[in-house]
Amino acid sequence: MNSAIIAVGTELLFGQTVNTNASYLSMKLNQMGFNVMYHYVVGDNPDRLRDTLERAFALCELVILTGGLGPTQDDLTKELVSEYMGAELEIDERVMAELREFFDARGRVMTENNIKQAYLPKGCIPLYNRTGTAPGFVLTRDGKTAICFPGPPHEMKWLFENGARQYLESLSSKSMYYKVVRTIGIGESDLETALLPLIDEQTDPTIATYAKEGECTLRVASQRDTPEEAKEAVEEMLSKIDEIVGRYIYSYDDEELNEVVVKLLADKGLKVASCESATAGMFSSYLADVPGASSVLGGSLVTYSDESKTALAGVDKSVIEDKGVVSPEVALQMAEGARRVCESDIGISVTAYAGPDIPEGYAPGEGYVGYSYGEISGTIHLRGMRNDRFRNRNFYKMTMLRIVYELASKGEVTFR
Amino acid sequence: MNSAIIAVGTELLFGQTVNTNASYLSMKLNQMGFNVMYHYVVGDNPDRLRDTLERAFALCELVILTGGLGPTQDDLTKELVSEYMGAELEIDERVMAELREFFDARGRVMTENNIKQAYLPKGCIPLYNRTGTAPGFVLTRDGKTAICFPGPPHEMKWLFENGARQYLESLSSKSMYYKVVRTIGIGESDLETALLPLIDEQTDPTIATYAKEGECTLRVASQRDTPEEAKEAVEEMLSKIDEIVGRYIYSYDDEELNEVVVKLLADKGLKVASCESATAGMFSSYLADVPGASSVLGGSLVTYSDESKTALAGVDKSVIEDKGVVSPEVALQMAEGARRVCESDIGISVTAYAGPDIPEGYAPGEGYVGYSYGEISGTIHLRGMRNDRFRNRNFYKMTMLRIVYELASKGEVTFR
Numbered sequence: 001m002n003s004a005i006i007a008v009g010t011e012l013l014f015g016q017t018v019n020t021n022a023s024y025l026s027m028k029l030n031q032m033g034f035n036v037m038y039h040y041v042v043g044d045n046p047d048r049l050r051d052t053l054e055r056a057f058a059l060c061e062l063v064i065l066t067g068g069l070g071p072t073q074d075d076l077t078k079e080l081v082s083e084y085m086g087a088e089l090e091i092d093e094r095v096m097a098e099l100r101e102f103f104d105a106r107g108r109v110m111t112e113n114n115i116k117q118a119y120l121p122k123g124c125i126p127l128y129n130r131t132g133t134a135p136g137f138v139l140t141r142d143g144k145t146a147i148c149f150p151g152p153p154h155e156m157k158w159l160f161e162n163g164a165r166q167y168l169e170s171l172s173s174k175s176m177y178y179k180v181v182r183t184i185g186i187g188e189s190d191l192e193t194a195l196l197p198l199i200d201e202q203t204d205p206t207i208a209t210y211a212k213e214g215e216c217t218l219r220v221a222s223q224r225d226t227p228e229e230a231k232e233a234v235e236e237m238l239s240k241i242d243e244i245v246g247r248y249i250y251s252y253d254d255e256e257l258n259e260v261v262v263k264l265l266a267d268k269g270l271k272v273a274s275c276e277s278a279t280a281g282m283f284s285s286y287l288a289d290v291p292g293a294s295s296v297l298g299g300s301l302v303t304y305s306d307e308s309k310t311a312l313a314g315v316d317k318s319v320i321e322d323k324g325v326v327s328p329e330v331a332l333q334m335a336e337g338a339r340r341v342c343e344s345d346i347g348i349s350v351t352a353y354a355g356p357d358i359p360e361g362y363a364p365g366e367g368y369v370g371y372s373y374g375e376i377s378g379t380i381h382l383r384g385m386r387n388d389r390f391r392n393r394n395f396y397k398m399t400m401l402r403i404v405y406e407l408a409s410k411g412e413v414t415f416r
Numbered sequence: 417m418n419s420a421i422i423a424v425g426t427e428l429l430f431g432q433t434v435n436t437n438a439s440y441l442s443m444k445l446n447q448m449g450f451n452v453m454y455h456y457v458v459g460d461n462p463d464r465l466r467d468t469l470e471r472a473f474a475l476c477e478l479v480i481l482t483g484g485l486g487p488t489q490d491d492l493t494k495e496l497v498s499e500y501m502g503a504e505l506e507i508d509e510r511v512m513a514e515l516r517e518f519f520d521a522r523g524r525v526m527t528e529n530n531i532k533q534a535y536l537p538k539g540c541i542p543l544y545n546r547t548g549t550a551p552g553f554v555l556t557r558d559g560k561t562a563i564c565f566p567g568p569p570h571e572m573k574w575l576f577e578n579g580a581r582q583y584l585e586s587l588s589s590k591s592m593y594y595k596v597v598r599t600i601g602i603g604e605s606d607l608e609t610a611l612l613p614l615i616d617e618q619t620d621p622t623i624a625t626y627a628k629e630g631e632c633t634l635r636v637a638s639q640r641d642t643p644e645e646a647k648e649a650v651e652e653m654l655s656k657i658d659e660i661v662g663r664y665i666y667s668y669d670d671e672e673l674n675e676v677v678v679k680l681l682a683d684k685g686l687k688v689a690s691c692e693s694a695t696a697g698m699f700s701s702y703l704a705d706v707p708g709a710s711s712v713l714g715g716s717l718v719t720y721s722d723e724s725k726t727a728l729a730g731v732d733k734s735v736i737e738d739k740g741v742v743s744p745e746v747a748l749q750m751a752e753g754a755r756r757v758c759e760s761d762i763g764i765s766v767t768a769y770a771g772p773d774i775p776e777g778y779a780p781g782e783g784y785v786g787y788s789y790g791e792i793s794g795t796i797h798l799r800g801m802r803n804d805r806f807r808n809r810n811f812y813k814m815t816m817l818r819i820v821y822e823l824a825s826k827g828e829v830t831f832r
Contacts, residue, residue, distance in 0.1 A: 012438075013442055013453070014446050014452070015438075015439040015440065019438065026429055038468075039423075039435070041456075052454075189527050192488050210425075219432070274718075278704075280703070280713065280716070281692070281718060282697065283697070284720075285696040288695075291772055293720070297718070297721070299719055300696070301716075302700045302713070302718070303715055304709070305714070305715070308715035311715070341728065391547060
């Protein structure tokens with residue numbers, strides 16, 4: 001079944017709010033086997049919302065709307081959807097009672113405009129809201145279904161899980177199953193080229209590649225008559241993909257590299273410490289994005305200047321002078337220093353010229369990652385992404401994570 | 417002028433990627449005086465993209481597209497926009513040369529599909545991409561303008577700032593002049609309330625407030641017959657604003673707080689060092705986003721664990737035991753430790769419970785920032801944003817920057 005998502009709210013068109021509702025709902029709808037054909041964002045404007053509703057229903061049987069259900073004058077979604085579907089609004093006594101209770105409990109007077117929220121279209125399935133004051137609803141007519149949610153993401157999610165999901169499951173005819181695989185160390189076009197025979201010969205499962213910052217993801221999806229068939233088709237395809245590009249895959253479940261690394265280190269009981277020059281803490285703060293990273297992050301030394309490399313990580317001043325601060329020798333001493341000073345199992349470092357100013361004799365973005373773990377130590381020569389500071393630093397960070405991932409999972413670094 | 421934004425990419429309809437490009441562009445377009453009427457998201461599907469293009473241009477003279485410019489088969493935006501505008505595609509020699517250079521520099525073979533990126537519509541204004549391989553472009557016909565950007569947000573932003581912005585500024589018939597003022601330490605509704613007399617009495621310049629993560633921005637815009645008149649009107653308004661909320665303003669030129677702080681420290685010849693627990697390097701890496709930060713960043717100690725606070729920053733073990741690791745005493749010793757160990761003028765620290773797990777006796781997100789500069793030292797008690805790890809850590813980082821900004825600019829911390 002084809003579906004569209006309409007987000008209503010001028011704040012989205014001003015760029016003040018990011019439309020995370022659309023991505024949440026898209027993921028859920030896809031997982032349930034609905035095709036999401038379009039996202040629309042419109043302001044709090046009756047003509048444009050009316051127009052968008054007509055447009056969406058011309059193409060899709062299911063239209064999901066978020067926002068515009070609140071008590072203020074510019075909240076118009078319920079009124080316009082009801083009008084479009086030919087349903088009158090009437091007071092819902094349960095919502096009315098809950099509203100009174102809500103305001104009583106807070107000792108606040110319920111202003112007149114709040115009563116607006118107690119009206120629902122006749123014949124709808126109400127989605128009673130335990131997380132806010134505005135209810136959502138499902139309204140069906142002539143094979144068209146509209147589902148309206150309030151705009152605040154946590155209210156929308158709660159009503160999706162507690163009401164809308166059950167309704168949607170009853171609508172779906174086919175079963176969709178998909179997996180998102182994450183790779184690192186291979187570019188999007190190389191990945192596509194490597195998988196072209198698989199991509200070309202298949203209509204289901206479908207394979208799609210997506211470039212993300214510093215890595216590539218791969219989505220394998222199947223729509224079949226039963227969930228089991230869809231799952232089997234995806235798994236069969238995954239094993240073919242694994243044979244071709246398995247060495248670049250770090251997650252078969254759409255996990256971020258930092259989550260994978262934190263979990264891996266925690267499982268093995270290992271601590272990592274970093275000594276960061278160009279990334280200046282990006283590696284350690286990225287690891288700490290994951291709750292529970294404290295058990296695996298031994299510490300980090302941000303040594304942006306030459307002096308701090310010596311003072312904090314114990315890098316020989318003479319080595320910096322002889323070999324240059326961006327050299328394999330310095331990278332290695334930084335990794336060893338971090339490991340020693342932070343009393344950790346793995347030391348990882350980076351020293352590089354991220355740009356925009358690159359000293360003579362170095363390529364833009366050139367640098368070294370150093371690593372030290374047990375008896376293993378070494379350096380990786382980095383060749384940056386042009387003279388783009390942002391991308392270079394992100395690339396260094398991802399390379400550091402990739403090395404830690406390899407050291408912890410395989411006990412060696414397999415790439416050069 | 418009315419505008420619409422079309423994001424192209426099946427990954428958006430699958431919910432794998434959030435459409436942050438639309439909010440970024442919306443904010444910029446609004447700041448420049450364009451009305452953003454619609455956002456659309458369509459998949460990598462020629463018919464639907466064609467249809468959406470027609471739809472958008474029926475309502476708007478300016479349509480901005482993001483995504484679908486890459487090397488793979490499903491990248492269709494350039495082809496369809498050119499077809500719609502009646503322009504042929506031809507090889508752009510500069511892009512071709514840059515592509516070859518890009519692959520040569522990495523010692524990689526350029527696969528055939530990459531050549532696709534060197535084609536641009538005849539008669540377009542190319543937006544040469546220094547941050548990736550796919551160029552963008554501006555294409556105009558019969559009073560309609562399409563601007564195409566690659567999908568990766570940092571590439572889109574770079575091309576917006578380095579090419580598209582100048583073009584858009586030239587589109588406006590009246591002379592628009594605007595300034596974006598950045599504030600920190602005041603909420604959006606307080607800011608609006610403070611400026612209400614100015615907002616109410618004015619039709620031009622217009623004043624608009626926008627809430628961002630951890631700060632608020634203010635746009636003051638005027639449209640007059642000449643650039644001089646517009647500029648004068650904006651500057652007059654800015655001086656009135658300055659009288660009311662000047663103490664919260666850190667930039668009159670839409671600069672990021674990290675840029676402002678790096679510039680300020682460099683001007684004063686000061687070095688800052690951080691000791692970071694909950695932020696784990698976010699402060700130092702955010703400073704190092706700014707080229708030239710090496711001269712002002714003395715170093716940083718990431719001390720996520722109790723032991724590392726003692727080992728790296730010399731925090732008394734007994735103080736951690738007596739007062740708790742999240743305490744003003746520990747925050748202060750961390751700041752002093754960072755300043756001492758990294759031989760810097762200013763020491764700044766954070767120790768906090770970012771969530772999701774908060775020990776009993778602490779509020780979600782509760783913590784302390786410590787600072788030390790010359791004879792001045794102290795702590796700020798942090799009260800977090802609910803139990804939201806992401807927002808809390810960002811709030812800590814911004815608070816640290818705000819304190820460094822005040823110390824370096826005023827020699828004191830004026831807020832509590």
